[in-house]
Amino acid sequence: MKQKYEELLGRSITGISITIICILVFSILYFVGAKGISMFVSGDGSIVDFLTGTQWDPGDGLVGALPMLVTSLMVTLTSALIASPLALILAIYVSEVSESKLAQFIQPLIEVLVGIPSVVYGLLGLEVFVPMVRNAFGGTGFSILTGVMVLTLMILPTVTSLMIDGLKAVPKHYRTASLALGATQLQTINRIVLKAARPALLTAIIFGMTRAFGEALAVQMVIGNVLVMPGSLLSQGSTLTSTLTMGIGNTILGTLPNNALWSLALVLLIMALFFNILIRLVGRGGDN
């Protein structure tokens, strides 16, 4: 009878935990969703203005979020574009050149970097990258480019670490089989290992993009926080997240400025879900 009791206890604990998590997730979705659409429902701002307008001054009824959307996508894509190839090279080195002592030293180091709080990366950006950009391109040094540099540095360890795991998950016997057929190590990596690991590598990149898109603090510290449509990588800007963190403390619950920020939060939530679904779809591609 003891087994039966233990079985029941185990089932109850997992059941309760799952229920709590489900309630939490759905509450968040409902809360952000309801707050996020309240601006459109009340008619204070139109969804078309929100997605296509370029003026953001909710106090005056201007709720164009396009500049932030564009800036967010710009920093995310650019930093992913720079970080991914670097991460791939590092990951190949660590996972495939296994006899190297340096490789065994790099992986734990990268994992330490993953855990560093984003404010530290922000400070680093403020102290190192801002002056660097100022000296190289003039201006204040606060720019989208500086944000990209900070984000690249920030997501590089995460993407690398995930890529290493992905490459190491490719069974060793694929490599041996390829070598036994006279392929060089480079051919083996190129034709066998990278192809087998492709879903995992793409997942790593998307995961890095998720992190970059959602990062508020480090970006806010270096990007300049100017709410205009970005003209180039050197212009100052403001991302969805940095606008949110800057503004949410200065607005009153229930007013248009507050609701407009909730709409930004809703966009972030939708993007996070989108990235999540993308990771699942890409990950599933590995079975074929």
Place this chain on the structure above:
Amino acid sequence: MKDYDLTKKAIFTPDPENVIIDLKDVQVSYGPKHISKDVTMGFEKNKVTALIGASGSGKSTLLRSLNRLNDGIATVEGQILFHGQDINAKSANVYAVRQHIGMVFQKPNPFYKSVRKNILFGLQDQNLSRDQEDQILEESLRQAALWDEVKDSLTRSALALSGGQQQRLCIARALALKPEVILMDEPTSALDPLATAKIEETINTLKKEHTIIIVTHSMQQAGRIADNTAFFHKGLVLEYNHTSRLFTNPSLEITQDYLTGDFG
């Protein structure tokens, strides 16, 4: 276990005319661990040679040295002469060696690619025409007795095949490079008796054009397919002779005891 005199060896020397791979004092070690010791023996051309012995006796390690698959894993010393050329020398072209001396592994290991791409994998750099590729594809699959079973599904994933079919695919993949020697590391240990019989049949036909060196744990298998058999113990090759001779009338007590199951 009895104490045997491991200094006594009974190694037959094949006619030098027929020897394709000649080992001279080969030593293999993983760091301080000495796996294969003082292996000196010649493998006959167009014959099946079986390497038998208990687990850990150094058969597989030695086999992997024959096409330099121990590179970067273990240290191999001594001479491995292939047609008189030392392929264990630093200057030897490892990739060419592996194309001349192919290998089939214990577990079937097809790539998660189509049957066709698996077979042609080793030929990618030769810029063959589609016709040439098709020809090699059919030839290799026929030699491995797999053609009739897969000819209508050449573009399907190789992983959809049964274990026995996968192993014959791996044999065909090695054959596509037209190697002179094929090394097999317990190729049937993961297969059922029926699939095993098919592979053994294939090995028998292959020896007309190829030399086969096979590591096996099954003495019955060695008896069925091998022309010559070498018995390994603690990294040493102790007895090597024609299979019929070694199985019916071994020279050493230790071989006799291993064959009758007194140890191992």
